[in-house]
Amino acid sequence: MKRLISGLCVITDTAVQQRFSHVQLAELSMQGGADIVQLRGKALSTKDLFASAVGIRALSLAYGTVFIVNDRADIALASNADGVHLGQTDLPIAAARKILGNDKLIGATASTIDDALKAEQDGADYIGFGHIFSTTSKEKLTPPTGVAMLRDVLQAVKIPVMAIGGINQKNIESVWQTGVQSVAVISAVASAETPKAATAQLKKILTPL
Amino acid sequence: MSLSENQHKFSRLFLITDQALSNRPLLEVVSDACRAGVSLVQLREKTLDGKSLYALASALRGITLMYGARLFINDRLDVALAVNADGVVLPETSFPVQVVKHINPMLLVGRSVHDLDGAIDAQRCGADFLIVGHIFKTASKPKQPPRGLGFLNDISTHIHIPIFAVGGITPANARQCVQNGAFGVAAISSLMQSADISETVRAFQDAIAFVNTA
Numbered sequence: 172m173k174r175l176i177s178g179l180c181v182i183t184d185t186a187v188q189q190r191f192s193h194v195q196l197a198e199l200s201m202q203g204g205a206d207i208v209q210l211r212g213k214a215l216s217t218k219d220l221f222a223s224a225v226g227i228r229a230l231s232l233a234y235g236t237v238f239i240v241n242d243r244a245d246i247a248l249a250s251n252a253d254g255v256h257l258g259q260t261d262l263p264i265a266a267a268r269k270i271l272g273n274d275k276l277i278g279a280t281a282s283t284i285d286d287a288l289k290a291e292q293d294g295a296d297y298i299g300f301g302h303i304f305s306t307t308s309k310e311k312l313t314p315p316t317g318v319a320m321l322r323d324v325l326q327a328v329k330i331p332v333m334a335i336g337g338i339n340q341k342n343i344e345s346v347w348q349t350g351v352q353s354v355a356v357i358s359a360v361a362s363a364e365t366p367k368a369a370t371a372q373l374k375k376i377l378t379p380l
Numbered sequence: 381m382s383l384s385e386n387q388h389k390f391s392r393l394f395l396i397t398d399q400a401l402s403n404r405p406l407l408e409v410v411s412d413a414c415r416a417g418v419s420l421v422q423l424r425e426k427t428l429d430g431k432s433l434y435a436l437a438s439a440l441r442g443i444t445l446m447y448g449a450r451l452f453i454n455d456r457l458d459v460a461l462a463v464n465a466d467g468v469v470l471p472e473t474s475f476p477v478q479v480v481k482h483i484n485p486m487l488l489v490g491r492s493v494h495d496l497d498g499a500i501d502a503q504r505c506g507a508d509f510l511i512v513g514h515i516f517k518t519a520s521k522p523k524q525p526p527r528g529l530g531f532l533n534d535i536s537t538h539i540h541i542p543i544f545a546v547g548g549i550t551p552a553n554a555r556q557c558v559q560n561g562a563f564g565v566a567a568i569s570s571l572m573q574s575a576d577i578s579e580t581v582r583a584f585q586d587a588i589a590f591v592n593t594a
Contacts, residue, residue: 242430
């Protein structure tokens with residue numbers, strides 16, 4: 172069954188930190204109350220990515236967390252994840268849909284309203300919109316969108332939106348107040364001294380408005 | 381050695397792409413190769429992102445279908461499924477063979493291996509064929525020493541699925557590979573860089589057809 176995109180999404184990252192593996196970060200986030208965990212291991216081989224995905228999948232079932240794989244529809248399929256998140260240089264949405272069917276979530280990255288509308292039209296289940304603030308975890312070619320543009324996107328599309336990019340303890344409330352369905356963090360959890368506590372603190376701010 | 385049922389599914393010459401090696405568009409090279417009789421094509425472009433790889437794979441699917449050739453995608457199962465490729469070739473850093481067979485039993489699965497243990501394991505896990513190398517000296521693996529024909533021979537005595545020798549394969553040494561237990565050969569640079577692909581394909585076919593492997 173297709174899961175719902177809402178609440179706090181923690182993206183695993185072993186580029187901004189090396190203390191924890193993807194599976195460890197996923198588990199700490201789940202313990203902290205993450206609603207969604209996204210596996211993002213761009214530098215991993217398919218073999219290692221698959222192994223991480225299988226590990227996180229088992230945890231996500233135990234914790235009831237939604238599990239999304241970044242970029243790779245095949246890893247999502249093979250690990251029976253809840254879905255895949257596609258960047259703008261990944262498979263087209265239609266190609267991923269053909270592989271994953273209608274029961275899996277497909278998210279698509281957008282950094283403009285036009286991108287978001289296009290992704291919705293192409294059949295995405297949710298939009299990953301950003302980057303909202305400037306960020307160091309990914310090299311960016313465009314300036315941050317800011318919270319104002321996020322509001323415009325929320326007006327423009329009917330599918331859920333996940334805000335992403337530079338979101339942390341200090342600014343997450345301003346993002347959540349837009350009424351966005353989900354907020355994704357990377358460094359705010361991965362680089363925190365205790366990822367579990369950091370997740371719990373962020374989660375507390377995302378109580379229903 | 382008699383050919384098993386399995387081996388009849390394959391022809392003996394595999395084209396593996398590497399567009400960086402060619403000064404012509406990849407689609408042209410593959411079209412020419414298929415027209416000349418290549419019926420096994422593996423798309424292997426490790427530096428491409430998913431979007432570009434998918435676009436290329438879609439185009440190659442059109443070409444290979446037109447010539448009745450089989451298309452394999454290296455590593456990316458999603459791209460293979462999305463374009464209805466005939467199969468995947470899994471490096472040892474890719475998915476386990478059984479995972480792919482579980483997802484789609486119709487998909488042909490080749491495994492590239494570099495030692496006997498890997499070959500035996502791949503066969504046991506249900507691989508349809510092996511790509512074994514590198515056999516000869518090749519510019520694409522300048523640091524590792526080639527495995528040689530003895531290695532190929534040794535592996536072939538333990539393996540009953542088709543083996544394609546890879547790495548530095550040319551029409552001049554292809555026959556030796558088949559004489560040493562390979563079912564066929566996989567060529568990268570000798571096809572990608574050929575000035576006359578149909579001539580090169582013919583030379584390969586002459587070299588590996590009707591080899592007495594008994």
